[in-house]
Amino acid sequence: MEVARGLEGVLFTESRMCFIDGEAGRLYYYGIPIQELAEKSTFEETTFLLLHGRLPKREELEGFKKELARRRALPEHLLESFRRYPLSAHPMSFLRTAVSELGMLDPTEGDISQEALYQKGLDLIAKFATIVAANKRLREGKEPLAPREDLSHAANFLYMANGIEPSPEQERLMDAALILHAEHGFNASTFTAIAAFSTETDLYSAITAAVASLKGPRHGGANEAVMKMIREIGTPERAREWVREKLAKKERIMGMGHRVYKAFDPRAGVLERLARQVAEKHGHSKEYQILKIVEEEAGKVLNPRGIYPNVDFYSGVVYSDLGFGLEFFTPIFAVARISGWVGHILEYKALDNRLLRPDAKYIGPLDVPYVPLEARA
Ligand SMILES: CC(=O)SCCNC(=O)CCNC(=O)[C@H](O)C(C)(C)COP(=O)(O)OP(=O)(O)OC[C@H]1O[C@@H](n2cnc3c(N)ncnc32)[C@H](O)[C@@H]1OP(=O)(O)O
Ligand SMILES: O=C([O-])CC(=O)C(=O)O
Numbered sequence: 001m002e003v004a005r006g007l008e009g010v011l012f013t014e015s016r017m018c019f020i021d022g023e024a025g026r027l028y029y030y031g032i033p034i035q036e037l038a039e040k041s042t043f044e045e046t047t048f049l050l051l052h053g054r055l056p057k058r059e060e061l062e063g064f065k066k067e068l069a070r071r072r073a074l075p076e077h078l079l080e081s082f083r084r085y086p087l088s089a090h091p092m093s094f095l096r097t098a099v100s101e102l103g104m105l106d107p108t109e110g111d112i113s114q115e116a117l118y119q120k121g122l123d124l125i126a127k128f129a130t131i132v133a134a135n136k137r138l139r140e141g142k143e144p145l146a147p148r149e150d151l152s153h154a155a156n157f158l159y160m161a162n163g164i165e166p167s168p169e170q171e172r173l174m175d176a177a178l179i180l181h182a183e184h185g186f187n188a189s190t191f192t193a194i195a196a197f198s199t200e201t202d203l204y205s206a207i208t209a210a211v212a213s214l215k216g217p218r219h220g221g222a223n224e225a226v227m228k229m230i231r232e233i234g235t236p237e238r239a240r241e242w243v244r245e246k247l248a249k250k251e252r253i254m255g256m257g258h259r260v261y262k263a264f265d266p267r268a269g270v271l272e273r274l275a276r277q278v279a280e281k282h283g284h285s286k287e288y289q290i291l292k293i294v295e296e297e298a299g300k301v302l303n304p305r306g307i308y309p310n311v312d313f314y315s316g317v318v319y320s321d322l323g324f325g326l327e328f329f330t331p332i333f334a335v336a337r338i339s340g341w342v343g344h345i346l347e348y349k350a351l352d353n354r355l356l357r358p359d360a361k362y363i364g365p366l367d368v369p370y371v372p373l374e375a376r377a
Contacts (some may be wrong), residue, residue: 003360005317008259008365010358011107012056012186013194013351014351016347017029017053017185017340018184018185018340019185020185022258022260022262025263025265025266025308026266027265027267029046029049029050029182030050030054031052032055034180034266034270037080039176039272041179041299042154042290043154043179044065045061046178046179047064047339049285050182050340050342051118051339052259058203060142065153066124066149067122068153069126069153070149070158070226071123071126071221072129072156073125073147075102075105076103078098078102079334081098082098082138082144087139090327091135092330092331094131094331094335095132095211095334096211096212096215099124099204099207101202102124102127106120106226108200108250108318108362109204112197112200112202112203114350114352115347121203121322123337124203124338125338125342128334129156129160129337130147132157132161132328132332132334133145136324136328137163144160145160145163147160152175152256152300153178154172154175155174155228157174158170158322162322173231173318173322175317176274177271177274177318178332178336180270180315181332182337183337183340184363188216189211189337189341190337190341191213192210192212193206194348194356196209196210197345197348197353198348198356207338207341207342208347210239210337211334214333214337215330220330221330222255222310222312223255223311223312223316223330224316225255225329226254226255227287227326227329228254228345229254230291235286236286236293238375240297242294244297247298247301253298253302254312255309255310255312255313256298256302256308257307257310258307258308258310263307263308264306264308264309265311267311268309271311271313271318272313272314275291275314275315275317278318279317285328285354287320289316291313291317295309312333318346330363
């Protein structure tokens with residue numbers, strides 16, 4: 001049997017949620033092009049789509065929005081614990097620990113019936129934003145704000161994070177970013193969630209594992225790494241030389257490259273446009289300009305190899321504009337991706353939840369004699 005390094009090209013299940021055409025740079029959630037969703041949908045509507053496999057009718061959407069809104073508040077016990085979490089911890093570690101603690105606080109943690117998974121999934125989707133916003137406030141030396149049920153998920157997230165109600169334009173920006181990040185097939189964190197869940201562990205454990213996986217700089221953590229790259233480059237004038245040096249040393253340009261896309265990631269296309277808009281309007285043009293130069297200069301070498309900007313390349317410019325420091329970029333990704341994780345767990349469970357257990361080609365020796373400790377050289 002051939003070894004598929006990194007499980008590349010391995011089909012381990014069937015799914016209706018997401019189709020990625022990596023060669024053409026196209027992405028669909030339940031068959032709907034991502035650009036349409038990003039432009040016309042809301043996070044709540046897209047989440048309904050990911051959990052139910054179809055767009056909601058008007059009254060269904062209203063009910064779903066209310067259902068999510070009423071689940072936003074965190075248990076007092078968890079809020080008290082937050083005061084003991086070290087504020088120096090990375091916000092992804094904070095989120096990972098909070099999800100795990102939510103599991104301990106749920107007396108029916110181990111119930112993995114389809115209905116219980118759906119209910120607990122809604123709870124996590126609603127609460128992720130509250131956890132991340134509370135962490136931001138605490139890091140700023142401020143009290144976490146109670147969620148507001150009269151605001152949309154995107155607007156309430158911004159309200160809880162920044163302490164002021166966002167403008168309709170900011171709300172739309174957040175919605176678009178959340179929709180773009182909500183789902184992406186069997187990426188590393190979703191696969192991690194499914195691998196954990198296939199053991200019939202509880203939802204909180206599977207999602208804790210997914211958060212841990214998303215944190216890595218080769219996955220969701222790349223958005224933070226991109227902003228660090230921008231800071232290291234410093235000025236647009238330095239960008240070309242910086243890229244040439246990096247590539248000469250065979251180092252990776254963060255926010256570029258993808259296992260599936262061998263063309264421009266369509267999400268990066270939408271985010272590039274949004275980043276340009278905010279850069280022009282609000283004067284973050286230096287960051288945006290640096291990225292454009294990096295894209296062009298690195299592209300000379302990397303595009304012919306099928307390496308283009310991915311979803312993490314331009315998102316940070318948008319998040320900065322919405323008031324977030326770079327350490328919150330990956331948690332924002334998680335606030336969106338929780339919908340995809342829950343959707344996939346529901347889908348995989350309904351299918352058969354077969355235990356995931358790949359194998360490796362053994363390349364070691366056999367029948368090696370056991371040498372007693374005193375006889376070892
Ligand atoms: C939400 C997301 O997860 S999107 C991805 C976010 N991650 C990043 O942006 C980090 C930078 N990118 C990368 O590290 C990679 O492109 C990955 C991990 C995303 C995907 O990579 P894979 O498909 O596994 O390719 P792999 O890591 O095997 O690299 C293949 C070759 O392309 C090169 N390459 C891949 N990405 C880059 C990059 N960003 N910059 C420079 N070279 C790159 C590798 O160095 C390697 O070169 P080699 O064959 O000469 O050794
Ligand atoms: O699909 C992947 O491998 C990574 C990615 O873009 C995502 O998770 O959004």
